[in-house]
Amino acid sequence: MLVSRLTRIMATVIPTVLLAGCASLADRWINRVRFKPPYAASPEAAALHQQLRVIDLHADPLLWNRDLLKRGSRGHVDVPRLQEANVALQVFGVVNGVPFPPRMDNNPDRWDVITLLAALQGWPEATHDGRLQRALYQADKLAERAQASNGALTLITNRRDLEALLAARERGELIIGAMLSLEGTQALEGNPANVERLFQAGFRMLGLVHLFDNAMAGSAHGVDKYGLTEKGRGLIQRALALGMIIDLAHASPATIDDVLAMADRPVVASHGGVRGTCDTARNLADRHIRGIAKTGGVIGIGLYKYATCGKTLNDTVGAMRYVADLVGVEHVALGSDFDGAVTTVVDASGLVMLTDALLQEGFTEAQIAATMGGNALRVFRQTLPEEQKSIKGAGENLE
């Protein structure tokens, strides 16, 4: 592939420092915030926010070379900011293939920009072209940071981990749970059995598609937008048997229909919006909101314009209100898409402002607790494996 050959030449000719500088500039440029910290919430919102178990269903900091344990001067998410935001559990998306240029519609799978980004950031050579290796590398990065965090960050792979996390937080420990989520099954490289390697590496949420149709399923942004393929059906069965949570974010309408017809437990749409307030091809139609609610699942609403068609937290709350009115507040959740190459209204440290906006919109305290994390927690309790299945260190998977 021309792109990968060019990348290799660039990577040897141009000094590493300059390359890393390019990647960090890109990071700074595309992961911006509309309102910068510090954030001043009302005293009522601040007090309530401290009582919440906040769960965010999607953020992509693992794509970028930043130290998760240090407060960054760019991007949206790191452990200090999550601590400040009283986040109990962060789901970490793992991006593994992005076409260039990435469009909202009609993307073919070509000119994978992650090849360039991986090379610029000095990721292992195997990740430059290998999508499975990219996913395993990012999982490894998270596991390594969790290990180095002195108990500030802990991987959640089963219900026992989850309850231990909640008990520790109840005791006042500033510990944050981290769950791995795949953003697009192109990482399986055409082989549904590879999902077991991802499971072993700690992945517990499975986003079927990202920006283009893949061998398992069609994307809302793809060329053909088909539903589940034969392989995709086999994959869903394997993933459900393992105890993984199926994520319908970015899925084509046909894929959503096919998954809902197969789902025997809650499924999620981790990050995005709804057509009722923002009518785009990527957002959920009413019948799909109803279908996800029927499984007992949740819909994570984003903090960015592509999700809500607006630039404020009131637009996020508007989409949350829409889902609550249509199917009940027990199906509303937060899916920020922090660090997902979008401009968000606030960064992670500003999530208290969302609590404030929900209060102003007239959500009760119980409804806010459900929306900000309680509903997602219910889904995790119903879907995660009960206890540890033998998990190898993700690093052992890296070839």
Ligand SMILES: [Zn+2]
């Ligand atoms: Zn996404």
